[in-house]
Amino acid sequence: MKRILENAKPNGEEHRGRDAGRPGERRTNAVPTQALPKLMLLVSVVPRAKADLYLTLIQGFSVNLQLSLAAEGTASGETLRLLGLSDAEKAVIFSVIRQDIAEEALRYLEEKFRTLKNGKGIAFTVPMSSVIGVAVYRFLSNSGKGGVR
Secondary structure, three states, rough: OHHHHHHEEOOOOOOOOOOOOOOOOOOOOOOOOOOOOEEEEEEEEEEHHHHHHHHHHHHOOOOOOEEEEEEEOOOOOOHHHOOOOOEEEEEEEEEEEHHHHHHHHHHHHHHHHOOOOOOEEEEEEEEOOOOOOOHHHHHHOHHHHHEEE
């Protein structure tokens, strides 16, 4: 009991010893105070036959997490023909990307949608409001311990 009282401060906090820093200073394992890029969810709808190609293209934009889901359009054969689409089998690709890279990725995808044979698709981004944990953020943003790469 005596040992506990020796380490107690008048306001009820416990003395933390030599590594505690100066009085009133908080020690945290927080991310550096530089402005961190926000994250966005990049959603791409592409022909299923080209899904692997688009996954590889998107990964080139420092994307660490992607999810590809098989999908099928509901348009009739006549509507597909009028719109110049080849088939109704699609893939929906969800990718987590940094906001500072998202615009460049969208422009690149737009170019590929125009130039690849049977590679038409759509892509858009949705802002992410938060992420739980520094380690998760670092993984999703492709950041090392020293900050953003």
